[in-house]
Amino acid sequence: MATLQKIRSKGPLLVIVIGLALFAFIAGDAWKVLQPHQGKQDVGEVNGEVLSAQDYQKMVDELSEVIKLTNGLNSLTEDQLNNVKDQVWQSYVNNKLIAEQAKKLGLKVTDAEIQAIIDQGTHPLLMQTPFRNPQTGMFDKDMLKKFLVDYANMDASKMPAQYVEYYQKMGAFWKFVEKTLAESTLAQKYQNLVTKSLISNPVSAEDAFKSRTEQSDLLLAGVPYSSISDSTIQVSDSEIKDRYNEKKEQFKQLVETRDIRYIDVKVVPSDADRKAVEKEVTEYSNQLAKTDSDFGTFIRSTGSSVNYSDVPVNKTVFPADVAARLDSTGVNEVYGPYYNQTDDSYNAFKVLAKVSSPDSIQFRQIQVYADTEEKTKTLADSIYNALKGGADFAAIAKIYGQTGEASWVNSQSWEGAELDADNSKFINALLNQPVNELTNLNVGQANLILQVMNKKGMQTKYKVAVVKRPVEFSKETYNAAYNKFSQFVAQNTTIDSMVKNAEESGYTLTPRTDLSSAEHYVGGVRSTREALKWIFAAKPGEVSPLYECGENDHLMVVALDKIHEAGYRDLNSVAEMLKNEIRRDKKADQIMADMKKYNSIAQVKGMKDAVSDSVKHVTFSAPAYISVTRASEPVIGAVAAKTAVNKVSAPIKGNAGVYMIQVYAKDKGTEKFDAKQEEATLNNMAVRIVGSQLINDLYQKAKVEDKRYLFF
Template identity: 75%
Template structure:
């Protein structure tokens, strides 16, 4: 699309969007979200209904466009795109789960209900749209109505093509909002049906109030479990099995996972690579002092990671190491070469110019197009002369289907961007144009009549030619690492062999348990999708091929150790955890047996390895923190709440030891009891817990299958 002629000066409707995304310097479809797939592959399944790869792709593309529009972005990073993919899947699954239940109950959402939500204008989703009042930031239904009328008449309008394109995108965005409103309203109805059945009562309210406000001060003494050697505690298989059966539901695994072990080789520059970069930057530094023109070509030719801008920029746009050294260099002076540790680079730069320029410019404009370049010029000249002669700018703009209203443009919209010739020409005009004067600017095949209305926040700006060369490994260094690792992989084709020889070869075999197919990479390394697919197609003990991954700077091999099927985890996988709990219980039983005839904290203090403390302001609703053992103990809080002043408790089995307490004081907080408020708080708390658990319970019974890793 045409570059800076895409500025969206469409009046109040687009004021917010103008602030978010004023420029579209690069055509938007520079990347594809997902590769097209042939056939009818399914990426997942919910309640027996499959989601095709094509439909999933469309949903990802839809949400990506929404994200770009609302965030003012032209494209998404890999991380942002990954987040979009996951959000699409989560939303799809939750909507399917809710829809199935709603259908059974006869719950629906009508168009009238959606319209009522829009008319009310308080739904949080509406506040994320561009249809917001510029002064208040609140959703403005009148702005929406105006847009919908304009959108409906789009085919009859005389708007320039790029305006039509933007309105079409905004129309698609609003359709997404309406769909999302319907889905969220249905979910809210279903959840309300469940959570509104949860009510409190005056007795529970009073008890909750006391548990939160009544405080106890106490003396405490106890014996930590660590005082008993683990080797003295005997644990049988029958005991482990019995506890496993008791807690079996806690060990339920919803999806199949894998235990893997992998070797990740990160290729880094050699000393010779570093020296070569330093020598190249030194040469560039010498040449830079003799260069007086075409700095953009010079920095490109020298492989700089920082593009040259012929538009003066704020130093905050420059790399931090360059900005910190600007005051140490004069105009036309070359600084460097120098090494910057934070980004592992060698650098040199030259200040070409230093000036003062605005950070914000208010401008209004009229875009002019006609059938030919000559007709466009004639029409633009006519408009320009009319305005110079006193014609009203806004009225003339309306004749050509444009609002002609002034909008503030921030220098952040262009500073740091790689501007082409047209963009640079436009921005230079904005900066240099005197306030209130008109300009007739040729942009591509069209013309732009613009008038700068105001400038503010004048700041020091710089033109700086920067040669920044990150230190990178050479082809020879990479080949040496590859050859060494590939030889190791070829000689160790089983997990057993890897374990035996990995340390001797200088590598590390990294364990990873419960690796899920829903993850996007192995070991947090980019571009490991093929390795991920291998993991879920391999057999235990197998070793993968060597994968080149990351940003072409990692080598990886993966071994499959174990397959963890969906369902209850094998008792052997949780045996150590169960033994820890049994061991703790047996230690507690032993210590409590020694305390059974005690009736004072002083007696506990006399025990071997005993610890003691004074603990204040303990409430039933919060776990007491025992500094002597470094653990929080809910059992101590509960007993303290029920122990009278000057009374001593029985032995208390805690998380880190066995305790006895003597309460020496109690007091109530200053808060007054409000039964209605307390009941409402209890109901809301219960509702929040149920709402969080609801989707999880539905998920477990829906046969959810996630096969996205096979395709995306």
């Protein structure tokens, strides 16, 4: 269990390292049973190689187990699972793209190379496994070998189920690590092959240094584009078409997207629903005052959203409204009922205990398990009596194939978690047992000989039974909302009629452009997969049936406006953006023609609608922010770097207006130029750029299909 605690403590960092090890290509609903779908059950394809729904599910399950193990979770939330699904898909695609390129180049990773990485023990991924020397903190291959030997020789029939499950999870985790090492090593080889071709030079290094360190202070005057009315600028269709052809490559999209409009109705509780919840919580608070045992059963019967824990915990574990009232409530006293506006709930709680409890506990244990319960008890009693008689703890532990080493456990590993009876019993034993004393604890099918070695961080902790009932709508309220919306949907079967009648009926028709099938929700509402499937099967102008979605608290109807197929966006979809761009350029031409008549900041200030400002510490490499036009203007930094002190620039076409600047001071700073360091910085920058762009280039050239939305 100490090993499990170590891996949990490194959980978040481990997931990050895994992501980084995959060449920075992995971008971070309850799992549903695979639904049948017409045709082959393939969730995607990369260059002709299909990924079946079954194989995809196995990969999602694998990563889900890793995340649960490393974070000490029993289950993942819907958002966490969606993130896992996306990570798995992106990782699968990236690895396939890299593997194809590596094969062409003759790159591969051998078992000997992976073993060499393990023997060396410095790979970041290995450093985040539990197989680390407790004295040095470094990866210990001998600890790994011992685990693998124990795992291979494990006799599941002679071990408690919980330990068999633990070893199986750890074994699956190590297989995941080995696979990830192989994939990341191949990716690293390919990355190195490409990035080693990118080199810097002393000239580029000096330019980069100057662009970063040389600063200019300047006076500025300009005329914003907003000073010219859009209505005075005419843009022809031919101009828009010409601009489209010039910038066509910018309008290429890799996947099909669709424009929709939808109505989302969230069902909310009625006044009668609120009064009913308030009445129930009032009754529960009266019962809570009379209850003096089996609080777990009672709290479950109330439908409280806060589980009961039979272990004292920090007040921060409780909801904020409960925590704020704990110190003013006495032991065995009931507080409430009361309403909490923050989470729209009615509440009552009873403080059962306030105790001083450790935040960290150091302990050691010997796990005892025999063929029968009677034999287990006899053996445990024998070991316990031997230890009480002065026998060496570590020596006896070694006899039974255990180290007996002491490990620390932090209260964060159990506080806030839903604990069963055995876990509560184990934790309470650790909390209540005096330091250096022994206890023989029966837990499930096994016995644990426990010795607490040290306790730290004594804090006031609380055992509280909480009834928290969020206000929820009743079945009658839901039916009323459903019937009303159902009638609207039946009477408005076209987009035009929806547009005409939605507001009058009390509904909002919301537009959404460029929805892709890779998104998990429609309109940010959970459980809308059926609506998403409809959207990507519908034709423009069609209106969907009514969908019940969310947490059974949303009703939705969707209309399909337009389909944007993979490839180049059509001219009409980007025409307005291009029109604004051309209009801005024409405004710039007008302003620049007028500004060219002047050769001083004072003269420009006299222009109609002119603005002025002073800007300090402008560099070539950092865009200057101009407060008077509220815009970032990179071009001003570039011009300032090339403009001599006291000189006035020519008119500058910027993002928000046309400017003229006068540099009145320059500062080279105190940093000394180091050519080698600067070249190394440029090389590292190039590597980062390649790392972020290379996979995108491979993706564009590959045939990738993502059909996960049909199944998951």
